Amino acid sequence: MFRPSTDTDLKRSSATVLVLALVAESPRHGYEIGKLIESRSGGAITFNMASLYPLLYRIERRGWISGDWRERAGERRRRFYRITPEGRKVLAAQRGLWRGFVRALDQVVRFEEH
Amino acid sequence: MLRRLRSTLAALLRRTRFEHDMADEIRFHLEARTSDLIAAGVDPKEAARRARIEFGSMERYREACRDARGIRPIDDLRADIAYAVRVLRRAPGFAVVATLSLALGIGANALVFSVVNALVLRPLPIEHPEQVFTVQSDGDIASQSYPNYRDLRDRNQTLAGLAAYRISPVSLEQGATAVREWGYLATGNYFDVLGIEPVVGRFFHQADDLAPGVSPYIVLSYDQWQARFGGSRDVAGTSVRVNGRPYTIIGVAPPGFRGTELFYQPAFWIPMMMQPLVEPGNPWLDRRQTFNLILVGRLKRGVSASQAETDLNTIAAQLTRDYPTINAGMRLRLTQPGLFGDMFGGPVRAFAIAVLALAGLVLLTACANLAGLLAARASDRRREVAIRMAIGAGRGRVLRQMLTESMVLATAGGIAGAVLAALGARGLTAWHAPVDLPIQFDIIVDGRVLLFSFVVTMAAGALFGLLPALHASRSDPQSSLKGEGSTRFARRRWPVRDVLVAVQVALCFVLVAGCVLAVLGLQRSVTTPLGFEPDDAAIASVDLGLAGYDQARAAAFRRRAVAMLSGVPGVKTAAFANSVPLSIDQSTTTVYPDVPSGNPRADRRSVIYYQVSPRFFDAIGTRLLEGRGFDWNEDPHVPGRAVVNQTFAKQILRGAPSIGSHFRYAASGPPIEVIGIVEDARYRSLTESPQPVVFIPMLQSPNLTTVFVVRSARPARQMAAEMRRVLATLDPSLPVYDAESLHDMLGLALFPMRAAAVALSLFGLLAIALATSGLHGLVSYAVARRTHEIGIRIAIGAGARDVLAAVLTRTAWLLGIGAVLGAGTALLSGRLLATIVSDVSPHDPVVLMATAALLVLVGFVSCWAPARRALRVSPVTALRTE
Numbered sequence: 001m002f003r004p005s006t007d008t009d010l011k012r013s014s015a016t017v018l019v020l021a022l023v024a025e026s027p028r029h030g031y032e033i034g035k036l037i038e039s040r041s042g043g044a045i046t047f048n049m050a051s052l053y054p055l056l057y058r059i060e061r062r063g064w065i066s067g068d069w070r071e072r073a074g075e076r077r078r079r080f081y082r083i084t085p086e087g088r089k090v091l092a093a094q095r096g097l098w099r100g101f102v103r104a105l106d107q108v109v110r111f112e113e114h
Numbered sequence: 115m116l117r118r119l120r121s122t123l124a125a126l127l128r129r130t131r132f133e134h135d136m137a138d139e140i141r142f143h144l145e146a147r148t149s150d151l152i153a154a155g156v157d158p159k160e161a162a163r164r165a166r167i168e169f170g171s172m173e174r175y176r177e178a179c180r181d182a183r184g185i186r187p188i189d190d191l192r193a194d195i196a197y198a199v200r201v202l203r204r205a206p207g208f209a210v211v212a213t214l215s216l217a218l219g220i221g222a223n224a225l226v227f228s229v230v231n232a233l234v235l236r237p238l239p240i241e242h243p244e245q246v247f248t249v250q251s252d253g254d255i256a257s258q259s260y261p262n263y264r265d266l267r268d269r270n271q272t273l274a275g276l277a278a279y280r281i282s283p284v285s286l287e288q289g290a291t292a293v294r295e296w297g298y299l300a301t302g303n304y305f306d307v308l309g310i311e312p313v314v315g316r317f318f319h320q321a322d323d324l325a326p327g328v329s330p331y332i333v334l335s336y337d338q339w340q341a342r343f344g345g346s347r348d349v350a351g352t353s354v355r356v357n358g359r360p361y362t363i364i365g366v367a368p369p370g371f372r373g374t375e376l377f378y379q380p381a382f383w384i385p386m387m388m389q390p391l392v393e394p395g396n397p398w399l400d401r402r403q404t405f406n407l408i409l410v411g412r413l414k415r416g417v418s419a420s421q422a423e424t425d426l427n428t429i430a431a432q433l434t435r436d437y438p439t440i441n442a443g444m445r446l447r448l449t450q451p452g453l454f455g456d457m458f459g460g461p462v463r464a465f466a467i468a469v470l471a472l473a474g475l476v477l478l479t480a481c482a483n484l485a486g487l488l489a490a491r492a493s494d495r496r497r498e499v500a501i502r503m504a505i506g507a508g509r510g511r512v513l514r515q516m517l518t519e520s521m522v523l524a525t526a527g528g529i530a531g532a533v534l535a536a537l538g539a540r541g542l543t544a545w546h547a548p549v550d551l552p553i554q555f556d557i558i559v560d561g562r563v564l565l566f567s568f569v570v571t572m573a574a575g576a577l578f579g580l581l582p583a584l585h586a587s588r589s590d591p592q593s594s595l596k597g598e599g600s601t602r603f604a605r606r607r608w609p610v611r612d613v614l615v616a617v618q619v620a621l622c623f624v625l626v627a628g629c630v631l632a633v634l635g636l637q638r639s640v641t642t643p644l645g646f647e648p649d650d651a652a653i654a655s656v657d658l659g660l661a662g663y664d665q666a667r668a669a670a671f672r673r674r675a676v677a678m679l680s681g682v683p684g685v686k687t688a689a690f691a692n693s694v695p696l697s698i699d700q701s702t703t704t705v706y707p708d709v710p711s712g713n714p715r716a717d718r719r720s721v722i723y724y725q726v727s728p729r730f731f732d733a734i735g736t737r738l739l740e741g742r743g744f745d746w747n748e749d750p751h752v753p754g755r756a757v758v759n760q761t762f763a764k765q766i767l768r769g770a771p772s773i774g775s776h777f778r779y780a781a782s783g784p785p786i787e788v789i790g791i792v793e794d795a796r797y798r799s800l801t802e803s804p805q806p807v808v809f810i811p812m813l814q815s816p817n818l819t820t821v822f823v824v825r826s827a828r829p830a831r832q833m834a835a836e837m838r839r840v841l842a843t844l845d846p847s848l849p850v851y852d853a854e855s856l857h858d859m860l861g862l863a864l865f866p867m868r869a870a871a872v873a874l875s876l877f878g879l880l881a882i883a884l885a886t887s888g889l890h891g892l893v894s895y896a897v898a899r900r901t902h903e904i905g906i907r908i909a910i911g912a913g914a915r916d917v918l919a920a921v922l923t924r925t926a927w928l929l930g931i932g933a934v935l936g937a938g939t940a941l942l943s944g945r946l947l948a949t950i951v952s953d954v955s956p957h958d959p960v961v962l963m964a965t966a967a968l969l970v971l972v973g974f975v976s977c978w979a980p981a982r983r984a985l986r987v988s989p990v991t992a993l994r995t996e
Contacts, residue, residue: 030139031146049143049168050175053136057182069135078142079135 011045015055016064017098018045020083020091023065027082030056056081064090129185136179144169194518201519208491209523211887212484216527216574218880219480221534224559224567226473226873228539230466231566232376232557238452239370241309242412247419247448248374249276249409249426258409260386261402262433262441263301266409269429272422275307276411281378282392285660285849287355294657294849296552297335297382298373299389305333307412308374314339315350315365323385326399330361331385336369338381356384357391358662372556374410376452379552393659403440403704403780410451419448439706439781442715469873472628475621476877476884477570481578482618483888488520488582489614490895499586513587520579521572528571535559535567581614612924615892616932619969622885623936627965629878632871634961645795646695647735648860651825652833653694654841654853659818661848668818671844675822676727678840684828689733691726692817694856695797696863699819705766705808708776708785717781719766722797722805725812731757731792733823734856741773741790744811755811757790762806800863821852830855882972889976893925897980901987909989921984922977929973937962 022033030053038046047055059065064087071077083091105111144165151161169175180186202209237243249266251258258266258278267276279300285292298304302323310317313336322329332354334342343349353360361384373380390397398404413422423446430444453462492499499512536559543557658668672690679688693699703723711717724730728744731737743757756777763772767788776785794804822841826833831854838853852859861868897904904917912920940962 029142029146031143035150048170049147050170051178053139053143053175054178054182057179061183076142076145077138079139 011047014045014098015047016059017091017094019055019059019081020064020087020094023081024083024088024091027068027080029078029080033081059087063087132183132185136176140169140172140175190514191518194515195522197515198519198522202522205491208487209526212487212523213526213530215480215483215884215887216524216571217530217534219477219884220528220531220567220570220574221538222473222476222531222877222880223470223570224531224535224563225538225542226466226470227566228535228557228559228563229542229555230470231560231562232555233453233466234463235562236560238308238374238376240374245274245413246308246374246451247411247413247422248451248454249411249446250449251405251444251446257405258407259402259405259440260389260399260407262405262444263407263409265433266426266429266446269432270411270422270425272414272417272425273411274414275303276409277301277304277307278386278407278409279304279374280386280407281375281380282384283657283660284356284382284384284392285358285657286381287358292355292661292847292849294660294851295338295381296378297380297384299386299392300373300383301386304383307410309412310368310371312365313368314347315363317365317367318383318385323387326387326390326397329385329387330356330359330391331364332356332361333365333367333383334363335367335372335380335382337379339366357660359391370556374408374451375454377553377555379554381552402437408454411448423448439718440704442718465870469870472625472874472877475625476880477574478577479618479621479625479881479884481574482614482621483884483891484520484523485578485581486614486618486888487891488578489585490891492516492582492586495586509587513583516583516586517576517579520583521575524571524575524579527574528567531571532559532564532567535563539563612892612928615888615925616928616935618885618888619929619932620935620939622881622972623933623965623969624940625874625881626878626968627936627940627961629874630961630964630968631958632867632874634958635867635871642796642800644696644800644860645736645793646856648856649735650827650830651733651735651823651856652830652837652854653821653823653856653859654834654837655819655821655851656841656848657819657851658848661845663818665816665818668820669813669816672727672812672820675841675844678844679822679824679837682824682826682833682836682840684833685824685826687729687733687825688822689727689730689824690820690822691724691730691734691812692819692821693724694734694821694823694859695724695795696800696860697821697852700798703779703808706778706781706783707766707768708778710781719806721762721766722807723810724807725810725815725817726757727812730809730823733825735825736795737793739791739793741788743790744813746813748811748813754784754786755789755814756786757792757809758788759792759805759807759809760794761804762808763788763791765806796863800867823856830857882968885969886972886976889925889929889973890980892928893921893977893980894983896924897921897984900984904984904987905989905991908987914985917984917987918981921981925973925977929969933966933969937966940965 018037019033022028022036028036031049033056034047034049034052056065056067060067060081063084065081065083067079067081069077069079144162147165147168148158148161151164152158156164177186180189238246240246249258260278263276263278267273267278270276277300279298281296282299283294283296286295287293302318302320305312305317306319312333315333317333318329318331322331334349339345339349349363350365352363354363355361367383372378373383384392387399389399398406411422413419426446426448430441430446434441434444502512502515503509539557539559542555545554658671663671676688676690679685693701700722702720705719705721706717726744728746728748731743738757739760741757744755748755758767758772766777767775772788772791775788777788778785792809795807796802797805797807822837824833824837828836834853834855838850841848841850900921904920907917907920
């Protein structure tokens, strides 16, 4: 069976759009982002947590997301990532790119025929 | 890009916080995962364990995060630097020698650059300096007459303002005595054109400078205000006596503003229209033929320099048409202000750049020296490098580590060099030229100098570090660890460090040749016949005009002074003139041939003139070749006699039988009869080509500036003091200046030569020191490495000669090759050296021989100790070390 979770190339290229799409909905912390990717893809896409955080830092460094610490009494403080206006533009562009790519791929390989 | 840099910087600056945040984020992650697992029914202990296992290597995670934040390369760098410092600490001797030689090399460059910066690069401290230019006539003199200036100012369309100024001395009264101070006569619009605001009071403006003699105002320089009035703000509106008359102090210039000349420290500014009173006895505001003003203009907004030049030259053409004899051939151009336009600017820039090039050579020598030492160290460190490579360091990593080491050295040298340069700059600024003019440079180590030093430091580090580092990183770990590397290295015909020694010797040769040239040039200029005899002559100057004398009183004063001076025991001759050759004050006039050739432009000649008393030629020691000099019985009412020099006779009298022939001061003026011819001398500089000169009797054409010249049997300096005393008895209120031996006065003419000789000798000494240490290092290293081999040679019967041959042959070759390369370079760079040192050519065999001899000496000195060590090698100990 094809398992995208093992396909690192595919994962690496789609990681940015995955993160941006999730934090565009609402601010989320790193653990939640990892969990959501896994649950929404039905377990097909999983991230090694040790590489998720560097990814978040890298995207933050580009200015597409920004992280803020939130503290609540009696709880460990946690870092929430929110999308920036520039990140929204990137997300829109990436969505278009992937949609077009998937459609084009479908034209060639006909996902539903088999 | 900028954002990433900012984020990296932020992460670096808040390093602890970053690490802390990172740890918190992991902890939260692990806790969240653990509670999820517990919620799914896993035992709490097991849940925590699984969370950690899922997460993976903590260290890898941290590295990846640092990498993502862009701070890992900096971490690596920090580690490299720490390692480099450790390595260098283990070789303190090497570190000290390397830092010192770099400090000297970088310091020399930074200092020379700070001079270039002060004289060429740094703009004047005025508003929009890029719009301000000197308006200069073609030819070497940057001056205009006042009527010409007025026409240029009023008729041009392209300048927002055109001001004129002149450097002038006055007698400024302080208590009972008067001091001679130097400042500027400046037109009313001067400060407005330059865009300067006063710190106290106001400046004068166009409206204050309309009619001669009606605006006795004076603006003080900041330094003068501090020195004379203790910085009191009440000074504005008070009065000070200038040349015996009251002037109102109206304002004080801001600190750092010294007018438009970079080398001059003025005490004051006085409106131009006061000229007849500032320079009494010589009014020239209406004289179109008196070219003695410097013009400085500011471009109108949107006008280019070339547009302004075209505009000004249209006016120049009109002025030439209107006054053909005076303005023939007038062409104007805009030049950078600061050094009398291009008059001094050109030579100063050429000199500064040539010296900078030589300083660059010193640094190159230092780099070659260090590269040699590093290469030797690198071959000793092959094992260490091999081990690092064997345990996984890539070639790039090793290269980076070695380069970091050289950068650490370079940085230490650079910092020490910048400190040396700052000290040198302070010394140069505090130094006053040995002349009456307040010549002072403002040399500081500013941001530009520091940037230059930084770039030079990094370039030096890369230059001396790269080659040895490449070499080391290319080593093959296997063979190095087996101990093969070193032998293979030794077998190469010309190892890198040998090449470097040859290069160093060559550079040293060029520098030493320059040094020898400068010293020879200086010696020659001291011994060249000057056309007068400075030995046993003393001078003393007075400005009778500044003291309020009129011509009749001045003439009487001079007669009495000469009579009294002649009576001083030991005095052979006493005389006076308006100026003497090779002093700073040289005046020119225009002359025309007796019979016009029909081409006024070719007929008009500018010549230096001196107004002299009878017996002046005896006093100064110039030989009279034909005819006679002037005498005291010359009738002041019968003008028209002159003595000329040989070049004047040749060029202006054009071979006519000299005595009794004529020339004129104006194309239509009366003929002047030549009554004597004197030998040529040097008048403006020691290196000038022969100049036509005319001597006019002072009795007929008086000048209130007077230099007394006395030739005596007494020591000249003592005589100068005696002259000061005699003149003071005649008029105690008269400031006497420049009382000195004629030899001391020549210090000014010799100054460029002396400066060149000092600079070049310092560079030469540095180069010799570097070459000595380089060669010494090479030979010591060779002896140390070959101790074993030498031991065997001695054991099987080699004599002292064989041992020395084994050790020194290569060094001798390197010296020879380096010297030949250096001689070639010196010959090729002759033009560069010629800009600094005139009269001597690098093609001179004496120069080359002297340099070669010096290098042989250097070779001998540097090989002496290691060669002795080689001879003392005991075969037993040498073989036992194996």
